[in-house]
Amino acid sequence: MLLKLYNTLSREIEDFKPNSEKEVTLYTCGPTVYNYAHIGNFRAYVFADILKRTLFYNGFNVKHVMNITDIDDKTIRDSIKEGKNLKEFTEFYTKAFYEDRDSLEIMPAGIYTKATDFIPQMVKMIEKLISNGYAYKGEDGSVYFDIRKYKEYGKLSRFKLSDLKENADGRLKKDEYEKENAQDFALWKAWDENDGEVFWETALGKGRPGWHIECSAMSVEELGDSIDIHTGGVDLIFPHHENEIAQSECATGKEFVKYWMHNEHLLVDNKKMSKSLGNYYSLRDLEKINVSPLGFRYWLLTADYRSPINFTIETLQGAETALKRLYEAYNELEDGGIADATYTQEFKNYINDDLGTPKALALMWKLLKDENVASATKKATLLDFNKVFGLGIDKEKIEIEIPDEVVKLAQDREYARSQKDFALSDILRAKIEAHGYIVKDTDKGQKISKI
Numbered sequence: 001m002l003l004k005l006y007n008t009l010s011r012e013i014e015d016f017k018p019n020s021e022k023e024v025t026l027y028t029c030g031p032t033v034y035n036y037a038h039i040g041n042f043r044a045y046v047f048a049d050i051l052k053r054t055l056f057y058n059g060f061n062v063k064h065v066m067n068i069t070d071i072d073d074k075t076i077r078d079s080i081k082e083g084k085n086l087k088e089f090t091e092f093y094t095k096a097f098y099e100d101r102d103s104l105e106i107m108p109a110g111i112y113t114k115a116t117d118f119i120p121q122m123v124k125m126i127e128k129l130i131s132n133g134y135a136y137k138g139e140d141g142s143v144y145f146d147i148r149k150y151k152e153y154g155k156l157s158r159f160k161l162s163d164l165k166e167n168a169d170g171r172l173k174k175d176e177y178e179k180e181n182a183q184d185f186a187l188w189k190a191w192d193e194n195d196g197e198v199f200w201e202t203a204l205g206k207g208r209p210g211w212h213i214e215c216s217a218m219s220v221e222e223l224g225d226s227i228d229i230h231t232g233g234v235d236l237i238f239p240h241h242e243n244e245i246a247q248s249e250c251a252t253g254k255e256f257v258k259y260w261m262h263n264e265h266l267l268v269d270n271k272k273m274s275k276s277l278g279n280y281y282s283l284r285d286l287e288k289i290n291v292s293p294l295g296f297r298y299w300l301l302t303a304d305y306r307s308p309i310n311f312t313i314e315t316l317q318g319a320e321t322a323l324k325r326l327y328e329a330y331n332e333l334e335d336g337g338i339a340d341a342t343y344t345q346e347f348k349n350y351i352n353d354d355l356g357t358p359k360a361l362a363l364m365w366k367l368l369k370d371e372n373v374a375s376a377t378k379k380a381t382l383l384d385f386n387k388v389f390g391l392g393i394d395k396e397k398i399e400i401e402i403p404d405e406v407v408k409l410a411q412d413r414e415y416a417r418s419q420k421d422f423a424l425s426d427i428l429r430a431k432i433e434a435h436g437y438i439v440k441d442t443d444k445g446q447k448i449s450k451i
């Protein structure tokens with residue numbers, strides 16, 4: 001089955017046809033490194049990871065770029081608050097982001113671009129927009145994009161220029177805003193005292209870039225004028241992605257992105273996560289409720305990426321239990337098989353249907369219960385599925401934890417067997433079973449698992 005993906009631009013599921021068969025170009029809006037990323041942010045990165053793994057599963061090469069926003073309103077505000085210079089402050093949270101990424105089995109993007117490394121490219125793009133009439137310098141010295149000049153403004157978010165209020169002639173210097181107050185937005189922000197030490201002296205004057213231009217400039221620089229897929233959370237559709245399209249297409253004259261893909265919100269107790277409501281979780285907070293990063297990842301896969309998902313402690317812990325059961329089942333299986341063709345085909349049908357992970361997970365459990373499939377075949381098939389799931393089942397670290405007393409009994413049993421004392425060996429086996437564990441003798445010695 002051909003890969004089908006939902007394109008926010010058309011609001012339809014489309015056959016995926018990349019610009020070049022050789023390599024898919026993929027851009028993901030990355031974190032703003034002013035704090036630990038929260039679990040809602042990670043829903044977006046796990047979604048992009050599943051997409052990328054699905055592309056690999058279909059035999060595509062992928063060139064993936066993710067930006068690190070290390071300069072914007074929030075990074076400046078909070079670095080000043082903490083009395084740190086911007087670089088030192090953002091490097092700390094960039095490092096934390098990479099650690100969290102690894103604990104979630106998210107494959108690293110091939111290229112990470114830090115916004116502060118691309119100031120010349122941003123300036124160049126803004127100069128182009130001024131020269132072809134889409135941008136202008138305001139009396140405050142900042143440069144703004146003239147949204148009325150770009151007739152297609154709103155094509156992603158279905159925002160209508162004609163709905164702009166008659167008096168909406170103001171300009172926005174803020175990075176984030178709602179559709180209701182759409183106005184000309186800042187490409188380059190002239191320095192003001194809130195920026196402190198943070199500024200660049202450029203042909204556009206003393207100042208810093210707006211948030212939206214960062215992604216446009218970095219995507220064009222690293223991946224070319226037109227790319228295949230751009231991902232992010234639904235909250236980025238407006239204004240961020242709408243503005244990215246406006247800037248890029250007016251600067252290059254070409255279609256910026258062929259497929260726009262967005263994941264839905266992660267809610268906590270059916271509410272939007274926010275610090276003021278006290279329902280705000282970073283990945284690190286999940287440890288306190290005994291949920292591992294991969295338990296969280298498993299939970300995300302149980303929902304369609306285009307549906308909102310509601311976080312409750314109970315459902316998260318349920319996912320953690322299911323993941324542990326999966327590890328235990330995997331540890332029972334034998335080596336040396338090859339993946340089952342019927343199951344892998346069905347699996348591909350599900351994931352190629354706009355990343356249908358809930359059905360693919362259900363298929364995995366069906367496989368594990370299927371008595372007509374040999375143990376070694378199950379293991380090979382599971383490992384094949386895991387290329388997309390990324391649940392860490394192939395990692396040493398997932399060896400189940402066996403209590404010390406059971407380990408001691410097993411060691412005694414091994415000794416008894418080496419002495420050919422089979423009567424004692426059987427007694428020890430019964431004792432192990434009384435603890436809820438079963439012992440099997442294999443070529444590589446004893447194997448202990450839960451009953």
Ligand SMILES: [Zn+2]
Pocket residue numbers: 028029030215240
């Ligand atoms: Zn972006």
